[in-house]
Amino acid sequence: MYERVPVMADRIPKSMRAAVCKAPGVPLEIVRLPMPEPDSDQVLVKVHACGVCRTDLHVADGELPEAVYPIIPGHQVVGRAVTLGANVRRLTAGDRVGIPWIGGCCGRCPACLRGEENLCDTPQLTGCNRNGGFADYVVAGAQFCLRLPDGYSDTAIAPLLCGGAIGYRALRMAGDAAAIGIYGFGSAAHLITQVALHQGRQVFAFTRAGDFTAQDFARQLGAEWVGDASMPPPRPLDAAIIFAPAGELVPAALAAIRKGGVVVCAGIHMTDIPSFAYRLLWGERQLRSVANLTRRDGEEFLALAPQIPIAATVETHSLEEVATAIGRLRNGSLNGSAVIVIDPR
Ligand SMILES: [Zn+2]
């Protein structure tokens, strides 16, 4: 048995800064909290950077039944392992790790036994029902930490941990679609567009009406066509992925795909889907969601990213500016991804 390794223990402070959401709908507040301690299967990670995801917004707004409060959001965490629990063997103190949305699963429920850990009945979700990375330090399950490819800075890799990895899972669910529509051109969309183009697909980007900044951004990244989400594409699409949390996009996307095509809802939260005519689904069209990610999704995507290479367009904010970053995501003024830089290096 390994002893718990108190690496740098003398340099780990007794308390840390954290951005806490105390209750649904209450703005995040920077507070000082006692330093968390890892249990025998966990690792204490010093956070360098943490990406901002639309799901953080849903946690802050109280839109997720899984969320507990108070909570430190943030689930695209990049940092270094500083203290290892007694049973942790797969990591060494000093390792750079990524901590994604899936922070643990029970290993015993039917979904876990089928190998579908993303569908676990009692999942641990980083920044949702266990504390996340908008803080100086975070405790994570060692088995769920991802190894990160070299060649990416902490800031550059952070948005890949959720927007990239869950977007990649959504793209896989779209099958071998050659012409793919993407609804909502934010962090996940701009990353997954790069994968789709690399795979030889054509991307049709749909944005909010009149969002010419997002449309120009999609065009620069190589989208074949850009337009408002209410517009029909120039030709029927083979598949569509919906990243925006707007239920009215579901019938719009079903209308845009060909017979036998698939619409993938990739967000964790969406407003109610309005009723629609059965003929939109008729013709063996499919409608499905993508929930969370597995460790394998994260590993596969992080192995693929440097081969393309995927480059996130990033704006950075300090921990004190986390509310500003979330606000920019909320009002659609963000281009690409926002990353909270906790410990610049
Ligand atoms: Zn389970």
Ligand SMILES: [Zn+2]
């Ligand atoms: Zn996310």
